[in-house]
Amino acid sequence: MLTTYDTPDQRNLLDRTGQGIIGAPLDRPDGPLKVAGQAPYAAEYDLVGCAEGVLVGAAISKGSIAAIHRDEVLAMPGVLLVLSDKAMLRRPAQGGAAQAPAQDVRQIDYHGQPVALVVAETFEQATAAAKALRIDYDDQSGSGRFDPDALDFAPGEEPTVLGDIDEAMSKAAHRVDETYRTEGHASAAMEPHAAIAQWDGDDLTLWGSLQMVAPNVKELADSLRIPDARVRIVAPYVGGGFGSKLGISHEGVAAALAALELQRPVRVTLSRQQVFETVNRRSETRQRVRLGADAGGRLLALGHEAWISNLPAEDFAEPVTQATQFLYGGDNRYLAVLKGEITRLTAGSVRAPGEAVGMQVLESVMDELAHKIGIDPIELRKRNLPARLPGQDLPYSSRKLFEAMDEGGAAFGWSKRKPKPCMTRDGEWWVGMGMASAARVNMMQPASAQVRLEADGRVIVETDQTDIGTGSYAILGQIAGEMLGCPMDRVEVRLGDSRFPAGAGSGGSWAASSTGSAVFRACESIRIELAGRLRIDSEALELSGGIARGAGKEAPVTRLLAGAPLERIGRIKPGKTADNYAQASYGAFFCEAGVNAFTGEVRVRRMLGAFGFGRVLNAKTARSQCLGGMVWGIGGALSEELQFDPRDGRLMNHDLAEYHIPVNRDVPPIEVLLLEERDAAASPIQAKGAGELGICGTGGAIANAIFNACGVRPRHFPITPDKLLAQLPDPFAEIAS
Amino acid sequence: MSENCAARLTVNGSPEDFLGDPRRSLLDFLRLDLKLTGTKKGCDHGQCGACTVLVNGQRINSCLSLAVMHDGDEITTIEGLGPASALSELQRAFVTHDGFQCGYCTPGQICSAKAMLDELAAGWPSAVTKDLTSGPIPSDEELSERMSGNLCRCGAYPNIIDAIRAVMQAEEPA
Numbered sequence: 001m002l003t004t005y006d007t008p009d010q011r012n013l014l015d016r017t018g019q020g021i022i023g024a025p026l027d028r029p030d031g032p033l034k035v036a037g038q039a040p041y042a043a044e045y046d047l048v049g050c051a052e053g054v055l056v057g058a059a060i061s062k063g064s065i066a067a068i069h070r071d072e073v074l075a076m077p078g079v080l081l082v083l084s085d086k087a088m089l090r091r092p093a094q095g096g097a098a099q100a101p102a103q104d105v106r107q108i109d110y111h112g113q114p115v116a117l118v119v120a121e122t123f124e125q126a127t128a129a130a131k132a133l134r135i136d137y138d139d140q141s142g143s144g145r146f147d148p149d150a151l152d153f154a155p156g157e158e159p160t161v162l163g164d165i166d167e168a169m170s171k172a173a174h175r176v177d178e179t180y181r182t183e184g185h186a187s188a189a190m191e192p193h194a195a196i197a198q199w200d201g202d203d204l205t206l207w208g209s210l211q212m213v214a215p216n217v218k219e220l221a222d223s224l225r226i227p228d229a230r231v232r233i234v235a236p237y238v239g240g241g242f243g244s245k246l247g248i249s250h251e252g253v254a255a256a257l258a259a260l261e262l263q264r265p266v267r268v269t270l271s272r273q274q275v276f277e278t279v280n281r282r283s284e285t286r287q288r289v290r291l292g293a294d295a296g297g298r299l300l301a302l303g304h305e306a307w308i309s310n311l312p313a314e315d316f317a318e319p320v321t322q323a324t325q326f327l328y329g330g331d332n333r334y335l336a337v338l339k340g341e342i343t344r345l346t347a348g349s350v351r352a353p354g355e356a357v358g359m360q361v362l363e364s365v366m367d368e369l370a371h372k373i374g375i376d377p378i379e380l381r382k383r384n385l386p387a388r389l390p391g392q393d394l395p396y397s398s399r400k401l402f403e404a405m406d407e408g409g410a411a412f413g414w415s416k417r418k419p420k421p422c423m424t425r426d427g428e429w430w431v432g433m434g435m436a437s438a439a440r441v442n443m444m445q446p447a448s449a450q451v452r453l454e455a456d457g458r459v460i461v462e463t464d465q466t467d468i469g470t471g472s473y474a475i476l477g478q479i480a481g482e483m484l485g486c487p488m489d490r491v492e493v494r495l496g497d498s499r500f501p502a503g504a505g506s507g508g509s510w511a512a513s514s515t516g517s518a519v520f521r522a523c524e525s526i527r528i529e530l531a532g533r534l535r536i537d538s539e540a541l542e543l544s545g546g547i548a549r550g551a552g553k554e555a556p557v558t559r560l561l562a563g564a565p566l567e568r569i570g571r572i573k574p575g576k577t578a579d580n581y582a583q584a585s586y587g588a589f590f591c592e593a594g595v596n597a598f599t600g601e602v603r604v605r606r607m608l609g610a611f612g613f614g615r616v617l618n619a620k621t622a623r624s625q626c627l628g629g630m631v632w633g634i635g636g637a638l639s640e641e642l643q644f645d646p647r648d649g650r651l652m653n654h655d656l657a658e659y660h661i662p663v664n665r666d667v668p669p670i671e672v673l674l675l676e677e678r679d680a681a682a683s684p685i686q687a688k689g690a691g692e693l694g695i696c697g698t699g700g701a702i703a704n705a706i707f708n709a710c711g712v713r714p715r716h717f718p719i720t721p722d723k724l725l726a727q728l729p730d731p732f733a734e735i736a737s
Numbered sequence: 738m739s740e741n742c743a744a745r746l747t748v749n750g751s752p753e754d755f756l757g758d759p760r761r762s763l764l765d766f767l768r769l770d771l772k773l774t775g776t777k778k779g780c781d782h783g784q785c786g787a788c789t790v791l792v793n794g795q796r797i798n799s800c801l802s803l804a805v806m807h808d809g810d811e812i813t814t815i816e817g818l819g820p821a822s823a824l825s826e827l828q829r830a831f832v833t834h835d836g837f838q839c840g841y842c843t844p845g846q847i848c849s850a851k852a853m854l855d856e857l858a859a860g861w862p863s864a865v866t867k868d869l870t871s872g873p874i875p876s877d878e879e880l881s882e883r884m885s886g887n888l889c890r891c892g893a894y895p896n897i898i899d900a901i902r903a904v905m906q907a908e909e910p911a
Contacts, residue, residue, distance in 0.1 A: 031832035032824060034840030035847060037775015037815035044774035123769065124760040190779045190787055190841040190890050239777075239841030240890050272780040469839030469891045624835045624893060631892025656784040656888060663885040665865075665878070667894040 004575030005444060005517070008397075008680035013524070014482055014615065015678075018544040022482040025620035029493065030237070030473045039237045042209040043194035043269050050196065051080055052123040053258050053268035054130040055250060056116040057277060058108045061343050061648045063140035065106045065115060073118060073133050078125035081258055082133065084116035087223060088254055091346045092279055093247025094316050095507050098215040100223040101247065102313070108137070109311055110345045111650040112277030117254040119266055144343030146649045148284055148309050151340025156317035160325065162391050163332030165290065168301035172292030175301070176368045180289065182357040182717040184642035185282035185635075186275075187350050188661055189468075191239020193279060194269040197255035204259075205232045208252050211241040212505030213464040217498050219248040224256055233464075235496040238506075241468040243349035244279045246507050276654035280348030281642055283308040283318045285357050289365040290334075297373050299384045302330030304362060309342040316347060319354035323439040323696065324362055326396075326582050329386035343649045349507065351632060352692035355440050356699075360636065360717060363436035363700025368713065377435055377704065378405045378414070378588075389582040397581035397681035398688075400612025401437060404588040408610030408673055409435070412590035421711030425735050429594035431605070434704025436697040438587030438611060442679075442688045445504035446573035447514040451480055451522035453566040457546045457558045459484050459491045465503025465515040466496045469628075470691055471621030475512050476519050478618055479685065483523030485543025485557065501569055509585070509689025512617055514572065517683045522570030529568075533560045572684070581681040585693045587611035589630070593705035595712075597731035600721035602706060604634055608671040609698075614679035614688035622690050626672045629694020635662045637699035641718050744808035748773070749817030755804045764788045766804035767814060775815035775844045779888070786887035789845035789852075790814050796852035798886075815844035818851065827851055827904050836900040838891035846887045850901050853883045875905065 014022045033039040070082040086104040090113050093101040105115045118133060120126035145151055169175055196207040204226070210216045213233050221228045238245065251268040259266040270278070290303030306320035321335040350356070370377040382402065388395055409415070417433040418424055424431040449463035461480050467473050477491040494500065504514035530548055531538035540550035546557050577583075590608040595601070609630055616622050639660035643652045653659045678686035703714050712727045742759040745752060748771060755766055764781075767773045767790070776799060779787030783801040790799045791813040819825040827847055830836070837843040857879070860872040865882045873879050880898050889897065 027832050028835070030840070031835075031837075032821035032828075034837060034843050035815075035824060035828040035831045036819060036821040037773075037844040038821050039840055040774065041777075041841060043778075044768070046772055122758060122761075123765060124758045128760075188890055190785065190839065190888065191777070192779065238839065240839040242890070269778070272782060272784070469837075471838070620835050621838075624838055624891075624896065627895060628838060628892030631894065655782060656780050657782070661888060661890060662892070662894070663888060664894045664897065665881040665885045667881070667892070669877070670895055 003571045004573050005577050005684065006575035008577055009684035010680045012678055012686060014685060017482050018542040019482045019485050021478050021488060023616050023619055026474060026478065026488060026618060028471060028474045028621060029477055030467065041191050041237050041239050042207050042235065043196065043267055045196055045207050047196060047198060047265040050265040050267050051119050051121060051262060052126045053117050053119040053255060053266050054126040055114045055254060055268065055270065055274060056118060056130045056133050057112040057274060058115045060108055060137045060139045061111040061141040062144045063108050064138045065135055066138045067136040068116060069134040073129040076129045076132065078121035079118065079129045080121065080262055081119040082116060083254065083258055087257055088114065089223065089250045090114065092249035093219045095243065095246030095349045096212065096215050097247050098218040100219060103223060110343055111648055112345065114250045114278055117258055117268065119258045119262065141648055144649055145341060146343055146646055148342060151309060151342055153307055153338035153340045156337050156339045159334065159336035160391065161334055165301045165303050165332045165334040168332035169290055169292040172300050173295040174369060174373045175292040176365055176372060177290045178365060178368065178715060180287045180361040180364065180715045182285045182360065184284045185350050185640050186642060186659055187242035187244035187280065188656065188659065189240030189242055189244055192270045192272055192275050193245065193249055193251050195252040195255040196265055196267045197259040198265040199259055203230050204256055205234065206252055206256060207234045209238050209245055210235045210248065211238065211245045211466055211468055211507055213466060213496060213498050214502035214505065216248050220252055223253045233498045235466055238466050238468040241506060242351040243353065246349055249279055272656060273654045276659065277651050278345060280350060281345055282350035283310065283347040285318060285320055287320060287361045289362060291365055291369045293369060293373065297375055297380050297383050299328055299330035301332045302328060303334040305336045307338050307340065309340050309344065310347040312341045314346060318347065320358040322354035322441055323359050326389055326584060327437065327439045328384045329390055333390065344644055345651065352440060352695045355696035356636060359439060359697040360699035363697045364703045367434065367704040367707065378409060381405065381437055394580065394582045397583045398677055398679040399586050400675045400677050401586040403675055404586060404610040404612055408588045408590055408608055411671065411673060412608040414590060417708065421708055422729055423735065426594065428596050428598055430597055430709040431592065431594050432705045432709025434591050434701045434708055436589045436700035436704060438589055438693050438697045440509060440585050440689060440693045440696045442583035442585055442682055443508050443510050444574040444578060444683060445510045445514045447504035447518040448501035448569055448571040449503060449515055449518040449522055450501050450567065450569045451519060451526060453484055453526055453561065455561050455563050455565050457486065457490065459486045461493045461519055462500040463495060463503040463515055464498050464500045465511060466506045468506045470506055470511060470625065471618055472511055474621050475516060475617040479516050479519045480523055483520060484526060485545060509691040513683040513685065513687040513689060516617065516685050516687060517572045518570040520570065520685050521572060522568040525568040525570065526566050529566055530557065530560050577681045583682050583688065585613035585688045585690065587693055589698050589701035591701040591705040593702055593709055595706055595710040595724065597728065600724035600728055602638055602719060604668050604702060606668045609694060610673035610675060611693055612675040612677040613690040613693060614677050614682050615686040616674050617687055619674060622674060623672045625690050626694040627670055629692060630670055630698050631662050631667050632695040633698020634666060634702065637702040637717060637719060639718050742805040744805050746807050747811045749813060759803065759805050761804045762800050763802045763804050763807060764799040767799065773814050773816050777841055777844060779842065786849060787842050787845040789849045789887060791848055791852055794855065796849050815848055818847065826907060830900040830903045834896045834900040834903060836897040837893050842887060842889045846889065846897055849884065849887045854905065
């Protein structure tokens with residue numbers, strides 16, 4: 001079987017395999033361990049003689065270390081080591097880098113950057129010594145660039161230019177040309193980054209909190225200048241990632257260096273403040289969107305320009321216009337992302353890089369246009385879905401956007417929306433409804449997995465794929481169980497160990513469709529072997545409950561195995577289907593929001609998301625992914641904002657008390673509709689990405705509900721009360737009708 | 738800071754002696770000394786609730802409390818509620834309703850929910866209780882408000898409420 005995925009697999013094999021567990025809303029197999037506190041996360045392995053390391057952050061924004069007063073803290077109780085060297089990381093690796101990021105912490109690129117590691121017998125001793133460590137700096141902070149509006153911007157990639165947008169705008173019957181802002185975001189996974197390192201001779205084992213084990217091995221080995229084969233990474237349970245653990249970061253390399261020096265295991269956990277200050281942020285954005293439509297509401301002009309930032313020498317540029325490329329029509333287009341170099345912590349992937357903030361803004365501007373034209377926002381979108389990918393003339397693989405808007409709207413009660421603002425009042429609250437499209441590009445990544453059918457009929461799946469809360473344990477087990485006719489309690493999934501074949505890793509919503517396809521292919525290979533032993537054609541084979549059937553023949557699988565296990569490795573990587581089709585997951589958000597007429601406070605009252613991302617592999621975990629994405633959307637719309645000191649680029653709100661992620665009471669009842677879809681171009685299991693779709697446009701639906709409620713058009717996210725208050729209508733005015 | 742301090746605690750029903758650095762938090766005593774790593778460290782500053790345990794039946798952030806302060810106290814952690822092989826009703830409901838994704842905030846959520854239900858039964862008011870004399874009505878808003886000290890970045894909040902609600906309904910007298 002070819003490794004590359006070149007031809008859409010239209011067989012829909014998983015629909016007729018017979019076990020009946022694919023897509024079922026089964027409980028997570030890892031659930032009991034997690035709710036009992038028995039699932040071990042990175043910092044929780046009990047190694048004899050483990051020393052504790054605490055990192056020290058830079059007190060300047062730019063410059064170098066002139067002197068480090070090691071002796072003072074080495075004299076403190078329990079202190080074993082003070083490290084500050086050229087191998088330590090000063091930035092985290094970007095996702096998929098597979099090589100060392102910027103090293104040498106004696107140079108300082110941003111405020112709070114790790115500059116030293118203090119190791120002691122106990123955590124308290126190391127913490128006290130880290131606080132006491134005196135460092136003299138050659139302070140060059142004065143040459144830093146701290147104002148994101150005053151950077152030298154240059155395009156990261158060539159802008160997309162089609163036709164003449166200026167001319168089209170000038171001829172448009174209806175036009176909107178507005179500039180929006182979004183503030184920076186933190187992933188803020190609940191488990192802080194942590195690592196325990198232990199050497200056995202030249203071999204390193206690292207228990208880490210990481211999303212992509214195979215590239216992480218290369219990043220760690222490269223950082224330490226040792227062969228990849230000397231590094232083992234173990235990460236079976238990861239307490240959330242959201243992009244922040246795609247690449248290795250400071251704690252892993254520091255722990256490895258200290259463990260080597262001390263010849264004993266060392267644990268390094270980032271404090272919550274260090275997680276905020278030193279791991280990837282999502283860049284703030286300034287976005288200009290131009291929409292020009294003819295009298296019938298069809299787009300003639302589509303412009304989307306974004307200004308974002310990163311540290312010097314970082315290639316990553318928040319791909320703000322990613323979904324704008326394929327979502328709507330408009331023959332005259334100008335799309336560009338411009339990056340400026342800033343003296344702030346590294347910008348990188350935070351859940352749904354690009355769409356999370358790009359769709360939020362695009363969908364707000366679409367609402368502005370619908371309001372100007374005076375048509376329903378759903379109708380405007382329907383009139384502007386292109387038949388083929390603009391500019392590249394490619395077909396869409398599968399797109400459930402129409403269905404999502406129709407079915408979602410019906411379930412939500414969209415027809416009850418008032419066409420104009422300020423028409424519904426509930427006590428102190430203006431109430432309104434808004435909607436937005438959901439869109440997120442679909443990507444397959446190379447993946448492999450091993451499946452073993454044991455002689456007793458049990459199934460073991462092994463891959464270095466991680467489960468960061470996404471449901472990998474559940475869905476990979478369901479694919480294997482479905483393909484091999486084995487109930488879930490006889491399937492075991494082993495993840496997150498670099499000794500297993502390399503999965504796709506958890507990122508870019510690709511884990512399920514990529515690693516899932518690798519499991520599928522391994523199982524298919526086993527099915528072909530079993531069919532041969534039953535002397536039937538594999539297409540006729542049905543496997544369920546441990547029995548193989550087909551062409552009038554039947555045998556227990558264990559008899560076909562005859563006492564020996566069957567083991568196969570499945571592999572997949574993107575091929576021609578990735579080039580020949582525009583692939584994305586789609587959906588629609590509906591939101592009812594209240595705006596306090598006196599204070600400007602916004603409360604989301606209820607939400608609904610309808611999504612199509614190909615085959616649903618587990619309806620329970622898929623729904624949870626969508627829910628979680630929409631909760632992120634509430635945060636990005638209303639409260640999440642990294643605040644930097646304009647004088648030195650220091651992150652001022654570096655903890656969970658000051659950076660406001662949604663809490664339980666911020667989240668209203670949310671309904672999720674999963675649409676039936678098979679996308680054969682996306683993967684042989686006809687599944688696409690689900691993990692990020694729920695955040696890609698949510699904020700737009702919330703902003704549009706706010707406009708519909710009170711008539712104020714928010715153009716600066718997060719929409720905090722101060723941004724609405726001055727423009728709110730007279731709270732005592734008569735309600736329009 | 739080098740003089741050791743001592744305390745005797747009861748943890749999940751077993752007597753445990755603390756002898757060590759007075760700076761050691763209750764959280765680190767549980768995780769590092771007793772190897773009870775079910776209690777999680779999410780922020781170490783009382784901002785996230787991942788470290789929630791029960792002290793004499795009441796929920797606290799164990800990161801904001803020193804081990805040495807708990808001489809004579811009874812501590813219950815997630816390990817004391819039930820192992821994976823014999824889950825309590827609340828733990829089982831979190832699995833059934835998918836009240837978690839990554840699982841890191843989950844032990845704290847469950848410990849918090851357990852104490853919250855007792856607070857509700859005892860008639861304690863919250864910020865959203867409308868009538869202080871007749872006691873709280875266990876609306877979704879009451880449950881959400883009372884669970885808002887436990888952050889979940891995966892966004893499982895609606896499922897967490899569903900899980901708690903299911904346990905409340907199961908315990909209601911027929």
